[in-house]
Amino acid sequence: MTDNERAVKIVETLHGNYPQADCTLDFEHTWQLLIAAILAAQCTDARVNIITADLFVNYPDLISFATATQEEMEQAIKSCGLFRNKARAIIACCQVLLDKYDGEVPQDMDSLLELPGIGRKIANLILGDSYGIPAVVVDTHCARITRLLGLTSHKEPPKIEQDLMRLLPEKWWISWGHLMVAHGREICKARQPVCNICPVALLCSYAVGTADGAAGK
Numbered sequence: 001m002t003d004n005e006r007a008v009k010i011v012e013t014l015h016g017n018y019p020q021a022d023c024t025l026d027f028e029h030t031w032q033l034l035i036a037a038i039l040a041a042q043c044t045d046a047r048v049n050i051i052t053a054d055l056f057v058n059y060p061d062l063i064s065f066a067t068a069t070q071e072e073m074e075q076a077i078k079s080c081g082l083f084r085n086k087a088r089a090i091i092a093c094c095q096v097l098l099d100k101y102d103g104e105v106p107q108d109m110d111s112l113l114e115l116p117g118i119g120r121k122i123a124n125l126i127l128g129d130s131y132g133i134p135a136v137v138v139d140t141h142c143a144r145i146t147r148l149l150g151l152t153s154h155k156e157p158p159k160i161e162q163d164l165m166r167l168l169p170e171k172w173w174i175s176w177g178h179l180m181v182a183h184g185r186e187i188c189k190a191r192q193p194v195c196n197i198c199p200v201a202l203l204c205s206y207a208v209g210t211a212d213g214a215a216g217k
């Protein structure tokens with residue numbers, strides 16, 4: 001079986017096991033997903049959703065974020081880690097969206113990467129989950145499990161992203177990241193993967209002993 005065939009079998013199997021796997025950040029507008037994604041760095045999505053439930057009521061549009069003071073934004077998101085840097089990034093990002101993009105979140109990678117606080121992971125999340133443009137989000141779950149599966153030998157997210165784009169048909173790019181999160185929470189846990197109940201064990205390089213185990217840890 002080629003790696004492409006194996007990757008497709010894995011994603012089809014995981015999709016069957018986690019049919020509801022989707023973005024777990026709450027948002028209504030694309031700019032809200034952008035802010036939620038900034039908040040999600042080193043913070044759980046559940047915590048972010050608690051914060052944004054109030055935040056998006058108290059700051060209902062880009063102008064209210066762009067004109068907020070650093071102090072008040074810090075206060076509004078302080079239950080989140082790295083809140084000072086995140087407050088700074090959120091305000092600056094919303095200012096650029098208003099000044100340069102007429103309040104619209106751009107739909108191309110290069111423009112997204114120019115926004116304060118936005119890296120490839122968030123840019124791909126926006127492209128895929130808000131605009132439906134095929135894109136692979138590589139977070140810690142995705143990087144770790146993709147290596148264990150033997151679908152990449154890299155540790156750098158951009159290289160893992162490239163490997164996945166080469167191995168998977170476009171129609172699965174958006175789902176892959178969500179399936180990795182679901183699988184990482186349920187079975188392929190960071191502390192100890194539960195390989196004996198894993199539906200893709202027979203397709204997994206780590207489980208069949210051909211992977212460099214150290215690379216996946």
Ligand code: SF4
Pocket residue numbers: 145148149187188189193194195196198199200201202204205206207
């Ligand atoms: S077989 Fe084990 S290491 Fe491989 S994906 Fe499943 S839980 Fe993770």
